[in-house]
Each structure stands twice: as C-alpha cells, then as structure tokens.
Amino acid sequence: MSLNGPILLVDDDPSLLKLLTMRLNASGYEVISTEHPTEVMGLIESRHPQVVISDLKMDEMDGLTLFGHIQKRHPTLPVILLTAHGSIPEAVSATQQGVFSFLTKPIDKNALLETLEKACSHYSTPDASETWRAAIITQSPLMETLLEQAKRVAEADVSILVSGASGTGKELMAQAIHLASPRNKKPFIAINCGALPEQLLESELFGHVKGAFTGAVTHHEGLFQAAHGGTLFLDEIGDMPYPLQVKLLRALQERQIRPLGSTKAVDIDVRIVSATHRNLKAAIEAKEFREDLFYRLNVVNLRLPSLRERAEDIPLLARYLLQRAASGHRSYVKGFSPDALALLSCASWPGNVRQLVNVVEQCVALTSTPMITEGLVSQALAEQAESFPSFIEARNQFERNYLIKVLKLTEGSASQAAKIAQRNRTDFYKLLARHNLEPADFKPGGSQHQPLPD
Numbered sequence: 001m002s003l004n005g006p007i008l009l010v011d012d013d014p015s016l017l018k019l020l021t022m023r024l025n026a027s028g029y030e031v032i033s034t035e036h037p038t039e040v041m042g043l044i045e046s047r048h049p050q051v052v053i054s055d056l057k058m059d060e061m062d063g064l065t066l067f068g069h070i071q072k073r074h075p076t077l078p079v080i081l082l083t084a085h086g087s088i089p090e091a092v093s094a095t096q097q098g099v100f101s102f103l104t105k106p107i108d109k110n111a112l113l114e115t116l117e118k119a120c121s122h123y124s125t126p127d128a129s130e131t132w133r134a135a136i137i138t139q140s141p142l143m144e145t146l147l148e149q150a151k152r153v154a155e156a157d158v159s160i161l162v163s164g165a166s167g168t169g170k171e172l173m174a175q176a177i178h179l180a181s182p183r184n185k186k187p188f189i190a191i192n193c194g195a196l197p198e199q200l201l202e203s204e205l206f207g208h209v210k211g212a213f214t215g216a217v218t219h220h221e222g223l224f225q226a227a228h229g230g231t232l233f234l235d236e237i238g239d240m241p242y243p244l245q246v247k248l249l250r251a252l253q254e255r256q257i258r259p260l261g262s263t264k265a266v267d268i269d270v271r272i273v274s275a276t277h278r279n280l281k282a283a284i285e286a287k288e289f290r291e292d293l294f295y296r297l298n299v300v301n302l303r304l305p306s307l308r309e310r311a312e313d314i315p316l317l318a319r320y321l322l323q324r325a326a327s328g329h330r331s332y333v334k335g336f337s338p339d340a341l342a343l344l345s346c347a348s349w350p351g352n353v354r355q356l357v358n359v360v361e362q363c364v365a366l367t368s369t370p371m372i373t374e375g376l377v378s379q380a381l382a383e384q385a386e387s388f389p390s391f392i393e394a395r396n397q398f399e400r401n402y403l404i405k406v407l408k409l410t411e412g413s414a415s416q417a418a419k420i421a422q423r424n425r426t427d428f429y430k431l432l433a434r435h436n437l438e439p440a441d442f443k444p445g446g447s448q449h450q451p452l453p454d
C-alpha cells in the first residue's frame with residue numbers, strides 16, 4: 001500500500017460510500033468521499049487523491065462523463081469504476097477509454113484491495129509537467145487555450161503583457177509563466193508599479209547607492225538585480241509614472257541598469273512579464289503611456305477572460321475556494337446548497353475571481369450550518385457588489401430587506417409576519433431559512449445582532 005494521497009470515493013448511494021470507507025480505512029487507506037460527482041474536480045485540486053473510485057451510474061453525472069473530466073485535467077490519475085453486475089459492455093468501453101479498472105457490485109473485498117494496490121503503484125505524484133499551472137483552477141476551454149499559449153511562450157524568453165480586468169488572475173498567470181519557463185529555479189519577483197511614488201519606485205526597481213538622496217543611508221540593491229536570472233513581474237504597468245517609463249525602456253534596450261546615485265552600469269538578466277487592467281492603446285493616445293515601451297513589453301499579449309466569460313469555472317472555483325477556506329477550524333462547512341450555487345453561477349462578478357474569493361470566504365466565516373444557504377450568498381454578494389446588481393441579485397436583496405422589515409414590525413412573530421406577507425407559514429419559513437433569518441432575533445430583548453437591511 002502506498003502512503004501518498006487519499007482515495008477519493010464517489011457514489012450517490014451513501015450506504016455504499018460508508019461501507020467502502022470502512023473497508024478501506026480498516027486496510028489503512030485515508031479516504032475522502034462525496035455523493036456529488038460535481039464536487040470531484042474541486043476535491044482533486046484541493047486534496048490530491050492518488051486514486052478515484054467512482055460509481056458508473058449516478059443521477060447527477062455518470063461515471064464515464066466524470067472520468068472524461070478527470071482525464072482532461074489529470075491524465076495520470078487512475079480511476080476505478082464500480083459497475084452493476086451485468087453491465088459488461090459499458091465496463092469494456094470504459095477500459096478502452098482509459099479507465100484504470102472496473103469492479104462489479106457487490107464489491108468483493110479482496111478484488112477491491114488488489115485493484116487499489118495496483119492503481120496506487122501506478123500513481124506517481126501529480127504530473128510534474130502540469131505543476132506549473134496547478135494554482136490555476138479552471139475547466140474553461142477559453143482558459144485552456146490561453147494556458148497552452150502561455151506554456152509555449154514561457155519557453156521563449158520574450159516579454160509578455162498579461163491584460164485583463166482586475167481580479168482575473170493576472171499575477172497567478174505571471175507566476176505560472178515563470179514556473180513553465182527555463183528560469184523557474186531563479187527568483188520570481190513582483191512589484192505593483194501603481195502603488196509607489198515615482199522616486200521610491202525608481203529606487204525599488206534600480207536600487208540606489210548610499211547618499212543618493214536624503215534618507216538613502218545604506219546601499220540598496222534593486223529588484224532588477226534581485227530577480228537576476230529569473231522573472232520580474234511589473235504589475236499595473238499602465239500606472240507607471242511617465243518619466244520612469246523612459247528609464248525602464250532604456251534598461252530593457254541596453255540590458256543594463258544604473259542604480260540611483262551610481263555612475264556604474266550593472267548588467268541585468270531578467271524576463272519581464274507585465275500586467276495591466278488598463279487599455280494601454282487608449283493610454284498611449286492620451287499620452288500617458290509610451291508607445292515604444294508598449295511594443296517592448298507587449299511582444300506577446302495574453303488576455304485573461306472575465307469570470308463571466310468563463311462562467312463554467314464558477315462552481316468549480318467556488319467549491320475549491322470553499323474547501324480552502326474551510327480547512328482547519330471551519331472544516332464542518334461542507335458545500336453550497338443547490339440554490340446558493342445557482343445564485344453564484346448567475347451573479348455578474350465585476351470583481352472577477354478576487355470577488356468570488358471574498359464572497360466564499362465571507363460565507364464560510366458566517367455560516368452556522370454545513371451547507372451554505374442562498375440567503376448567505378445573496379447577503380455576501382450584496383455587500384461585495386460595487387456595480388449595478390443583476391436582476392436575481394436585486395431580487396434576493398429586496399426579499400431579504402422585506403423579510404427583515406416585516407419581522408421587525410411584528411417583533412419576531414413569524415405567523416403575523418407571514419399573514420402580512422400573505423404567504424402560508426411553511427413558505428414563509430422556507431424564505432426565512434433561505435435568507436438565514438431567525439424570528440427569535442427580532443423579539444424584544446432578542447439577539448443583539450439583528451441583521452441589518454442592505
């Protein structure tokens with residue numbers, strides 16, 4: 001038996017999951033399990049199982065479709081399928097498609113352990129050729145194409161400009177390019193060019209000698225030198241002060257820098273990846289960005305799509321981020337209710353993945369139940385939204401505010417509130433649960449933490 005990652009069990013029959021988990025635990029295997037095949041990709045990303053054992057027939061997604069998804073992203077991960085007695089043709093077709101093996105139900109304990117042992121010895125730690133992009137969670141064809149391009153250009157030593165709206169993962173992409181490049185054993189250094197005043201940014205990039213300016217009490221090596229042999233990531237390059245753009249261009253052309261206050265030029269060897277959320281062509285027209293520098297930095301352009309443009313990533317990312325946020329002391333948080341997931345999927349995400357990270361973290365921190373409700377998601381979205389909400393977000397916001405007002409008016413009497421709202425009690429309680437509201441919190445002298453309307 002191998003001591004690598006856990007075994008991931010997938011079956012929509014909870015009693016079989018329980019039985020297999022017990023058997024495998026008894027044989028010393030660590031097991032993670034799920035009744036939902038849609039959760040599998042997220043679990044693979046976050047828990048790195050060494051083998052997946054999945055039922056073939058499941059309502060949410062059949063085992064072969066699931067295998068297709070796994071094979072696309074993790075081609076070396078062995079998948080064992082469980083088939084009902086008599087479904088031999090399906091099993092044969094499954095093995096032809098690359099499934100590691102299949103076991104017929106009822107599962108024979110010895111056959112299970114034997115097959116698992118073979119699968120574990122077949123497993124090698126995550127495909128080394130894939131680790132460069134391991135932090136980028138995606139199943140979007142748009143992103144896959146972009147990642148293929150990124151890998152190709154990473155090998156050449158050209159300058160790359162990563163464009164895309166705020167929070168789309170530009171820095172993550174820059175790191176992936178570095179990891180895929182021959183420079184990956186050397187440093188990756190990032191600096192936000194929009195966050196520092198001009199002189200400080202200049203001294204950060206090029207360094208300074210002692211006494212170069214008031215306050216320069218020691219010699220300071222700049223980031224160009226610190227990143228020697230590696231990659232320098234210039235984030236928000238569109239916000240770099242204009243005079244400094246000239247100095248950057250000269251450094252890139254001459255492959256030399258001159259620290260502030262020094263007369264001696266220093267050779268540099270860095271690969272530049274820059275990023276911007278601005279339209280640099282418009283900035284050039286407005287005389288805020290130098291055209292010659294633009295062409296030097298933008299040898300290859302990679303444009304990251306907005307999260308809305310790759311909506312198929314939303315459930316995958318949400319589950320992955322939930323598992324990440326819930327690990328440790330919030331481990332009882334298990335997932336999103338189907339309504340909550342639907343709301344996440346149709347939100348507009350003006351802040352892209354960063355906003356999704358914030359919403360998920362807020363939900364994980366606030367939920368008191370293992371499944372995050374639609375109400376909680378709606379509340380987090382309303383708090384995060386900076387732009388005009390979508391119709392569904394607005395409706396959820398309105399519902400929640402309405403319920404709070406009516407509960408306040410009736411001092412927490414759910415039956416009176418239901419009457420005013422002209423809903424039957426069952427419906428009304430469902431609405432309250434969806435929005436995570438407790439009538440008791442609105443009784444005089446009730447909880448000090450009554451929810452506020454949005």
Ligand SMILES: Nc1ncnc2c1ncn2[C@@H]1O[C@H](COP(=O)(O)OP(=O)(O)OP(=O)(O)O)[C@@H](O)[C@H]1O
Pocket residue numbers: 135136137138164165166167168169170171172173235275277317353354357
């Ligand atoms: N595909 C992804 N998979 C997992 N996490 C992601 C993905 N894309 C972005 N993130 C996460 O979203 C957050 C924002 O990503 P990042 O900082 O790379 O975006 P950015 O485009 O550089 O943002 P900004 O323009 O605001 O600097 C980070 O926490 C990052 O880890």
